[in-house]
Amino acid sequence: MRGPVQIISFSCFLFSVTFVQGQECFGEDITYENTQPVVNVSYADGETVNVNCMTGYIGFYTLQCKNGQWLTFIARRCSRKKCGHPGETPNGYFKLIEGRDYTFGAMVDYTCKTGYEMTSRINRRHCRIKGWDNSVPVCEEVRCPVIHTDGEVTASGNTKEGTYGDAIHFECVSSDKKLDGNSVIYCTENGVWSGPVPQCIVTCQLELTEPEVIKTIPWGKTVFKAGETVGIICSGKNRVFNKQETFTCTNNGKWDYKPTCEESRCEVPLNQHVYLPKYYFSGDLNLGAKRSCSCESGYRETAAEATCTRDGWTPKPLCTEIMCDPPTIPNAKIVGSQKSNYKIGSRIEYKCRPGFEPEEPVQITCDSQGQWTGTRQCSDGTCQEQELKNIEILFGYPSTALPYKPGHILVFRCTDDNMRFYGQRAIECLPDGRWNYPYPQCGGKVQCSQPTKNLQFVTLSDEKTEYSNFEILTYTCNKPYNEIPRGVLMCQNGKWNETFDCKSKICPPPPYLQNGDYSIDSTKDEVITAVSYTCQSYYVITKQQDVYKCVDGKWETPPKCLRPCEIDDIVEKYNLQLPTEKVYIRHAEKYTLNCRDGWNTGSELKPYVDVSCSNGNLQIDKSCN
Known part of the structure; x- marks a missing residue:
């Protein structure tokens, strides 16, 4: 109801009429949940209206406008429309994933049991106005392809219509052949067999007995197909095969040669001035062992390295007199x-x-x-003139005139002072017509980088990254290290001739530590009197001293930062496995490396090699064999 009753009067010449206007009701005052909006904005007193539910809901309301208020005649609350049970699928499951119960807007997903697959393209159903959409999905049993075999293999089991979990067993028709593959395969839940159909092939059996043979290549394999090759290493020092090292399985299931071991013919020579002090690949004298050849003083070897073969060392180590x-x-x-x-x-x-x-x-x-x-060439006593490039003769003694006779001296300089000088400044003509030194050369630019040591204690007159050769750099010492107020440095052949010379009445600046830094421990009148040194990451300090002091105007000797080692491809020369990532070892620390595939340390107690670091130099104990 919007307001009080209004009295409206009309006046005429003959009579007057007075009547009461009824109060209106408004559609916007109808606020039932899940209903559709009413059509009209306002309704007259006594007028009725039906209010419908939203799509997907069932129910309705009948209302009448009475004195500006809505009175309910009939009311059935709006509730979601029900779709009923979505329907079970044989050999499958469904799950409500959206909505409440099985009402409008609900959604269910279907999945098949293991060993079954869905034939329907859609596995989801929605509860709509007219009920569930789509049809109930169908799950059919998974089937594996038909098994086909040749006449050499027999298969038992459901080979034509294999279903999930079915097993097929295989056997060879001939007892002389062996299955190459699995003797049993299974039909998987994806509709494929767990493995291929095996074949029956000819094989050779390798029977190893001690002490005749100790190792096979490939390691541990004992059954081989026709055409496959096996390598065998004899056990015991100095034992080798009497004919060959590898054996092949033939088509009739026999080895092409029966292995037999015998004593090696390779002995370390101790006569004819020859000795073999070092081995590369093998610690014993089996076939393939390689050793470097050396001779006594005054003799030279015919070959730098010899290999142990069935016929002995090849090439045969010999020493000939030098x-x-x-x-x-x-x-x-x-x-x-x-x-x-x-x-x-x-x-x-x-x-x-x-x-x-x-x-x-x-x-x-x-x-x-x-x-x-002591050989000296016989010459006519004249030294030859040579081409000059970027260099000139400053003066000659006795002159620069040709020809140059023994005793003649030439002095050189670069045509550009910023070029680097290589060689001797002065050369002399020798009696045999040769110069005592080669002609010098000039090239490149001679530059100095900006000084870095104790730079915080000075102010440079000209701050640059590079300075030309013979350029003068003036610096001023900062307080309180300005007892000597200023100084100069000169760039000479790529190096500064001096370092900054600054000091206070108490102490000079702390000594510079390469690859490290210091922190201030104490000062006096703004002068640093004690510091602590630390090294950069992976660098190791030489002395574990907490504080370094300035005593009587002199600093205690600072420590050094010992360099780390990087494990690089040098380890591969020792048949060690190179790490996949960068590895750094601190000084005096160790790192364990494994042998490369096919190599070993020769010790079951220590199947690895230790490498250590000594101030940037990698130390390797031994090679893998």
Whole structure:
């Protein structure tokens, strides 16, 4: 009801009428839950209206407008429409995943039992206005494909219509053949067999007995197919096969050769000046063992390495005496008679022919490497001029004029002061027509990087990342380290000629620690008097001293930071397994590495190799064999 009753009057010449206007009802005042909105905005007194439920709901309300208020004649509350039970599916399940009970808007999903698969494209049903949509899904039994075998294999079981869980058993028709594959396969829940149909093949059985053989390659395998090859290693030191190392299974199920072990013919030579001190791949003398060959002093080996074969060492280690061949010196003549060869330590003389230098006889000696030492070429006494590039002759003594005779000296410099000088500044022409040093060269740029040590204690006059050769850098010492107020550095051939020279009346700045840093422990009048040193990550400090002090104006000797080691591909040369990720070891620490596949340490008690670090140098105990 919107307001009080109004009295409306009309006046005429003859009469007057007075009547009461009824109160209205409004549709927006109807607020029943889950109902549709009414059509009209307002209703007259005494008018009735039917209110319907929303889609998916059942029920209704009949109302009458009475004096501005709605009176309920008939009321049936709106409730969700029911769809009834969604329906079971044989060999399957369903689950309510949305909504309450089986009413409008509810949703159920169907799944099949293990061993069954759904044939329907849709596995979901919804409760709609007219009931459940779609049809109940169907679950049918999973079936595996038909099994086909050749005449060599028999199969027992349901080979034509295998269902989930069915097993097929296989056997060979011939007792001379073996199954290559599983003797039993099962029909899985996905409708495929658990494995392929096996075949019956010819095999060879390898029977190993001690002490004849100890190991097979591949390791532990005893049954082989026709055409497969096995390698066998004889047990015991110095035992090898008498004919071959590998054996092949033939088509008739027999080995192409029966293995037999015998003593190895490889012995470490102890005569003829030969000895084999080091092995690479094997610690014993079995076939394939490799050892480096060495000879006594004064002899050289015919081969740097020998391999143990059935016929002994190949190539056979031999040592030949080191001797010098007769020297060949152009424009010279040997004094005395010549020999076909000369032993180590032999001395001979030769003289240059007339017109060639040196004029005096030259004595040469046969050294331990079979080379003549002390040789001097016979020349006409003139040193040759060479091409100059980026370099010039500063002056010559006695002059720069050609020809250059013995005793002539040339002094060089770079054409550009910012170039780096390589070689000797001055060279001299020798009596045999050779320069005592090669011509020098100039190239690249000589630059110095900005100083970094104790940079916080100074102010640079010119802050740059790089400085030219011979450039002067002026610096001012900061307080309180300005007892010496300023200084200069010079860039010389890529290095600064000095370091910052700053100090206070109490102490100079703390010593710089490479690959480390310090923290201040105490000060006096803003001067640092004690510090603690720490190293960068993975670096190890040499001294475990808490505090380093400045005593009588001098600092205690600081520690050092010892470098870590990185495990890199160098370990593969020792037949060790390289880690998949970067590994760093601190100084004096150890790390365990495994052998590569097919290699071992030769010890069952320690099947790994320890590597350790010594100030950046990786230490490896041994190789894997």
